Amino acid sequence: MLYAPHVDSTPRVKMEDVARTAGVSVATVSKVVNGRYGVAQSTLTRVQEVIDELGYEASLGARSLRSHKTNVLGILVAEFEPFSTELLKGASSAVGATGYELLAYSGGGGGSVGWERRYLSRLSGTLIDGAIIVTPTVVEANTGVPVVAVDPHTGPTGLPTVDSDNYAGAVLATEHLVGLGHRRIGFLGGRTDLESARLREAGFRHAMEVAGLPVDESLVGVGGYRRETADAPARVLLDRDDRPTAVFAANDLSAIQVMAVAVELGMSVPADLSVIGFDNVPESALASPPLTTINQPLQEMGAEALRLLVDLIDGKDRSTHLRLPTELVVRASCAPPRH
């Protein structure tokens, strides 16, 4: 393949250029750039002037290759979707105070299992001083650099972890429906391989038991966290005479699909069917009717993960498992059952 035929007019000013212009060696320039001891005041100012004049900026790649200390933190995501970008915002707002810079990395959407190890290997050792990995599928503790996992698929393990309280959130959601007077409540679960899905179902069952309500197993489906995968089980749940008066879907996307199926079957939400979701993604506020759901404090989680990572790098000892609270967000998709 041919390289692009661009004329690279400005071939990038490197340390050597600065050194030549200032009449010193590259070693001295390096010292100035990094504020090392052992350079005379006069040369320091002169070199500094040349740096400003030429607009020199150290190459991140070269620097990290040599020094293994880059002042850059990585946040590794499978792809930039709403969930991870919310975390990114949180991490970004927290990075300001730390003196680090933030680099977000995503592969070409492949999203295969084990992506986090590949990315990490690629960037660590060179390029980044530590990393936050978002919803990793495989968590191993033996990486070269400090790593914090956010919402790992397998639940907290050897790695420092930040997640939200899926269990308590599911209890909140169920209690909300029960509080409205619902007795016959359906549950549309998430991907069975995910810890979060397991916890949400457990929270649902626990709250039902506390309320003294039996769980009708024929009203428990697997929605798979996505609209396409939630469609069929939603129909099974709703297309029957003794259908539930309310459905708790394990995430917002499947809840939105439940509402769509309900309308398609001639019901109206929330008059004929109450629906509650989980996650509070931006779409949930725009759904019609706006979806009642459980909020995960994504931005806070991102910020906390970043603070945890920095403390880890600095060798500060602190709790390495953070679980942030979830909360009920009441909108318009739930109402008391008829009669």
Place this chain on the structure above:
Amino acid sequence: MLYAPHVDSTPRVKMEDVARTAGVSVATVSKVVNGRYGVAQSTLTRVQEVIDELGYEASLGARSLRSHKTNVLGILVAEFEPFSTELLKGASSAVGATGYELLAYSGGGGGSVGWERRYLSRLSGTLIDGAIIVTPTVVEANTGVPVVAVDPHTGPTGLPTVDSDNYAGAVLATEHLVGLGHRRIGFLGGRTDLESARLREAGFRHAMEVAGLPVDESLVGVGGYRRETADAPARVLLDRDDRPTAVFAANDLSAIQVMAVAVELGMSVPADLSVIGFDNVPESALASPPLTTINQPLQEMGAEALRLLVDLIDGKDRSTHLRLPTELVVRASCAPPRH
């Protein structure tokens, strides 16, 4: 400062390790990794096996330092706020098809003028093959790598550019107010140094003229695009007897502040005052009342910028100035004026 006292149990498997284990030279491993011609089928499979077994992954830093071709594209933002993360999502969704990977970079929130040149210098030449810079303040054409600017502050210049039609959007907003019957319309402009602000004001004035309405200059303020900076001018606009019946604020944040001030002064929106914004940031849908505004297709802009960048790198000739259409989003903050 002391380095973190972690025991780096796994010191990172490098090419040399693979070479030793497979019984070949590093040069051969490099060829295998990069799919170069000139390695026997038998050695190829053997080396590949060792790579998989050891979990080797090339160091991005070292590779790019040497080869200047990384298959990584950068998207450079001052910080990760809603505007840039929307663009990021769009770029991310478009990168999948290209075979490139995406690296988003943000400095520590400093946000000084000229950040884009610093970041670019830092990453280009090493590390990335091309970059998208988001809302750059200074645009120079002479960078070492292909660069696409999104929504540059100074308007399209020498650099390939993607932006949205600020002028037409402002016309749409003004027409909407006029169509509702408003005659006395206030305008709260943006930052005067920004091209987008200039265009939005020009669109407003044009639409007013077309409608045959004179612009009362005392009803034109400068809101500065932020809530804090919009507060005082909003008060000036509304705290008078001959106040406007509608206000077009040049972005959503200042529109939201206008609504807040109106409520504080005892008015109700939209009964006593119609307010329209610009941008359609997520917050605008959640405001009360939900804000009528002009949508910029941010995700599309991100995706188009990425496609443009890839074409540029591949040397494909194509139009280098893309202007995407804006559209009116009607929510609940505008109504006909009283009487």
Place this chain on the structure above:
DNA sequence: AACGTTATTGATAACGTTATCGAATCGTGA
């Protein structure tokens, strides 16, 4: 059998930076 071709491999030199350490310079006290 001697030779030329082609396929395969590995030494070696970059890439731009930082860490180390020895050399040069300058004072200063004896």
Place this chain on the structure above:
DNA sequence: TCACGATTCGATAACGTTATCAATAACGTT
């Protein structure tokens, strides 16, 4: 005047990778 420590500076060797090119092996040709 000499010796010695303190200060300032620069040569040089890494860091992990890829590009180049020479060396070698294997094979077919005359």
